[in-house]
Amino acid sequence: MSDNITSNNPSLEDVIAEAVRSGLALVHTSLPGVVVSYDSSTQLAMVQPIVRFRRRSTSTGSLETYIPPPIPNVPVVWPAAAGGALTLGMVPGDQGQLMWAERSTDEWRKTGAADCDPRDTRRHDYGDAVFVPGGRGADDPLPADAYHATATVLYGATDVLLGDSTATDKVALEPDVQGQLDALAAVFNAWIVVPNDGGGALKAALGVLTAGGWPTITGATKVKAK
Known part of the structure; x- marks a missing residue:
């Protein structure tokens, strides 16, 4: 079985495989992304997927890569609970991991309720993403003073504020x-x-x-x- 249909008379196996690949192309799971902009008051970011997508050219029929559009209003996942939170000063260019929800998150994002019934039946939709900061490429590791072999390091490139953001x-x-x-x-x-x-x-x-x-x-x- 070939990876792509190249014949004008494809086999049934090739047709089924192509249909499966086409369906999987719409199933978004997880990819690295880069911050385009971030609103700290809402904890929402515009995030650009880093890895290119693939699609079949309508003119040539061959596969081509393309840059997907940036995703607006992506919730940023910070470690947080009722008793407190840990946040970072995030700026454009920071990288992390985009993760897509299996079902529509519209109702949950509006209410934060513990039990939500999605009205939209979409699955793995491009817009239902969250962003977890922290991903780095192999050529951009954390600086040496940001980690320790036997200790927990709370590293801050500038200020580290304890209590809340007004600490002086x-x-x-x-x-x-x-x-x-x-x-x-x-x-x-x-x-x-x-x-x-x-x-x-x-x-x-x-x-x-x-x-x-x-x-x-x-x-x-x-x-x-x-």
Whole structure:
């Protein structure tokens, strides 16, 4: 059996195989895609499938490849539940995986209900896609500081915000805090109690410490929390 019908007198086997291939061409499952645009307020993106589609030329009858149209209003799948969410700053050019639903998702997208009866009978339709960010080609791996062999890495190219998107307070880093506490401890350890001075000697020692800019905790350069 040939891959494509090339004869003017094809066999029944070839005709059936061609019909099956034509039907499967309309069954969308999963493909890598690239973000064209993204609306963070709605979590909807326009996504362009990366892999070309194939169709039979109406003029020559031969198979040809073509670039499918971008898909608008594609829901972006972020890890989320009632207790919180993990989102990323997604921009045009970011890649991921497009996945198509088996049935119409119109009613679910409108209501978010746990039980939906689709009014449209379409199956594996091109418009019923969701997008999962994170796909990368072999020539574009994550940077080395984005992963660790034995640890979980929350990597951010710019800021990492904890709590919600309005977080502005820098997270204190252990070496900074420990250094400031050590400096304070050194003052107390060196303090010589002077009877009846009302703590004047300690106040003077602390004055020297604070005059030098203590405390000088700078905080994390990327991580902010609230």
